[in-house]
Amino acid sequence: MTLSQHVISSITTAEVGARYLRPVGRNSFRGDHGTGAVETAYVVTTSQGATGWGLALGPGDPAALIGRNLAELIEPSIGVIDAGALFLDYPLHDLAARVLDVPVHVLIGAAGAPSVCAYSGGIYFDDLDSGLPVIARNLAQDHAFGFRDFKLKIGRGYRWMPHDAGLERDIVVTRQTRELYPDAEILVDANDGYSMNTLIAYLEAVADVRLYWLEEPLAERWEDLEYLRDHPARPARIADGEFDPNVGHILRLAAAGLIDVALMDVVGHGLTAWRRTMPDLPIKASPHAWGLPLKTLYAAHLAAGLGNVDIIEGVPGHTTGTVDDGYTLADGVLTLADRPGFGIDLAT
Template sequence: MTISQHVISSISPVEIGARYPRPVGRNAFRGHHGTGPTETAYIVSTSRGATGWGLPLGPGDPGALIGRNLAELISPSIGVVAPEALFLDYPLHDLAARILDVPVHVMLGAAGSPQVRCYSGGIYFDDLDDGLPVIAKNLAQDHASGFRDFKLKIGRGYRWMAPDAGLDRDIEVTRLTRSLYPDAGILVDANDGYSINTLVSYLEAVADCNLYWLEEPFAERWEDLEFLRKHPAVPARIADGEFEPNVDRIIRFGEAGLIDVALMDVIGHGLTAWRRTLPGLPMKASPHAWGLPLKTLYAAHLAAGLGNIDTIEGVPGNTLGTVDNGYTLTDGLLTLPDRPGFGIDLAVQKNC
């Protein structure tokens, strides 16, 4: 069956939620992240009884799509082709792949492996509330759930501690993680909360920790990135482009060898945009996925479908309102199920 045999018959909202395994604390800029957000997704149904669902990219007018032929809205080989339907980027990809009876990553081209390296993105500033031992506890909890690599938030001296004390704590947490997990990939993320001088002090203090990457150390400036790239203590990979990115500028940084990994958000940039961007990207990518565990699964399909992604951000926890979806995380590898669409079914279709 082809998607051209389907007409959009209904689009309805559904409330889904995320629940983290523990309350998540602060980062350099933001306060406590809580136990997981609630978001509105959309279910898209067709005249022939097919359904797909997913998170929207933003606001849109569902009513304008009712009665439209699905082939007018999305091309399996390109993505969403109707601008007015782009807000349903993920639901429409899910729907088209279900109709074609293939996983989304296969519809994208299966250029990568269906086993995707996945790190824990859940190590925040919980030590500010519960003391340094909680970091070891959180690392152990994420390790037990299948993660083998960890991203550490740094930048405690930007808002929450005196600058010198915050830097010392960032160093202490990094060295603690390396001592507990000598084989782990350690990624660090300052959320633009470092100055160039503070960053140099940090990198020199943890030079023997073999960081996997350095993420968003400061707001992107060409001169600062050039200086950083020449510093002997800088990690092999610099990752940036999450916060309000100018995508063309991020690409220019990549072409100049100043950024190694592009981080545009999996929802903020969108699946159709990633399909255009990723194949010609002059560096690796790792779509930002924090917030909902569902975003991690979307990023996994991008990695398996388009390639050029070495690791993705894992959001520890569960997506409430969905049933067992067949994804498994073992020894740091997230394995995608061989199910149509994104392979995730709703347990209860509760309208908002």
């Protein structure tokens, strides 16, 4: 059956969310992240009884799409082609792939493998409330869940601790993680909470840790990134572009060799936009996915469909409001379900 045989007959909503493995604490600038949030998803149904669903990119007018032909809203080779329907980017990709009986990653190109490395993005500043030993417990919990690589939040001295004490704690946590997991890839994320002097002091202190990447060390300032690029303590990869990105600026930084991994959010940027951006991207991508485990699954389809992604952000926890999705996480590798669409069904 083709997309042109389907007319949008209804658009409703459902609640989905996250249930983290544990309460998640602070990062360099934001307070406790809690146990997981609830989000509104949109459910799109056609005249032929086909249904797709997903998170919205932002506000939109569902009523304006009732009675529209599906082929007028999404083109499988491009993505959503009607500006008024773009807020339903993920529901429409799910719907189109289900109608065509293929997984989303096949619909968008199958340029990567249907198994992708995923790191735990859940190691926050829980030590500030529960003491330093909690970091080892959280790492062990995420390892037992299936992760083998870890991203550590750093920047405790920005808001929560005296500067020198916060920097020292960042160093201790980083070195402790390497000692506990000698084979892990270790990523660190300052959420723009470091000055250049603090950043260099940190990097020099952990130079032998072999960081996989440094994320959001500073705001995306060209001169600072030039200085960092040429510094002997620079890690192998600089990742940036998550927070309120100017995508054109990110592309220019990438072309100049000032960043190595682009992080635009998987939902904030959107799947159609990622399909447009990826061919012009001269560096690797790893769409930001923190918040909902569902976003990790979206990122996995993006990686498997568009390629150019070596590792994605994992959220230690479960998606609420859905039933078994068939995805597996084992030894740090997330394997996609071989099901139409995103392969995830809402609980009834």
